[in-house]
Amino acid sequence: MAGWIILGVIVLVGIWIIAIFNKLVKNRNLVLEGWSGIDVQLKRRYDLIPNLVETVKGYAGHEKEVLEKVVELRNSAAQAQTASEKAPLENMLTQTLRQLFALAEAYPDLKANQNFLDLQGQLAEIEEQIQFARRYYNGTARDMNILVQSFPSNLIARSFSFNEADYFEIELATERETPKVQF
Numbered sequence: 001m002a003g004w005i006i007l008g009v010i011v012l013v014g015i016w017i018i019a020i021f022n023k024l025v026k027n028r029n030l031v032l033e034g035w036s037g038i039d040v041q042l043k044r045r046y047d048l049i050p051n052l053v054e055t056v057k058g059y060a061g062h063e064k065e066v067l068e069k070v071v072e073l074r075n076s077a078a079q080a081q082t083a084s085e086k087a088p089l090e091n092m093l094t095q096t097l098r099q100l101f102a103l104a105e106a107y108p109d110l111k112a113n114q115n116f117l118d119l120q121g122q123l124a125e126i127e128e129q130i131q132f133a134r135r136y137y138n139g140t141a142r143d144m145n146i147l148v149q150s151f152p153s154n155l156i157a158r159s160f161s162f163n164e165a166d167y168f169e170i171e172l173a174t175e176r177e178t179p180k181v182q183f
Contacts, residue, residue, distance in 0.1 A: 020156045027144040031165045034137030041130045049074045052119045059110035083166040134168050141165035
């Protein structure tokens with residue numbers, strides 16, 4: 001009789017370990033899916049930036065420093081792999097894009113250019129999609145971190161090398177505002 005009780009406890013503990021392990025795997029995959037969503041939207045933005053720079057260059061070619069900085073940050077951000085590497089670069093890129101759009105104020109012809117207006121609208125749409133993707137990713141990262149940090153799932157997480165996920169955060173409070181891209 002005692003043998004059956006011990007066997008029953010072992011089976012229940014095994015089922016419990018498997019259930020927690022599977023939940024950790026599921027959450028890790030959701031985090032990866034969330035990161036992939038951010039990556040897709042950032043790629044769309046990276047693809048748009050050269051067209052935007054070329055359009056502005058035609059009207060404001062002597063604003064070379066801002067244009068070069070946009071391209072440099074775009075390339076650096078595109079090469080970053082993790083959320084902790086990419087987030088600061090994306091924040092700097094957003095600030096520099098704001099400077100680029102501020103240039104349009106000094107060039108009325110640029111503000112009226114249909115190509116520039118189309119690119120501006122596309123960028124606004126992409127920024128909104130990035131915001132949604134960030135929100136989803138950070139939600140999945142939060143859920144994963146709760147599992148990795150909470151008892152008793154933290155015992156399983158440590159045993160099988162599950163790690164906390166980095167949040168994709170905005171560094172400065174002023175960057176928490178949606179960029180204004182309309183003139």
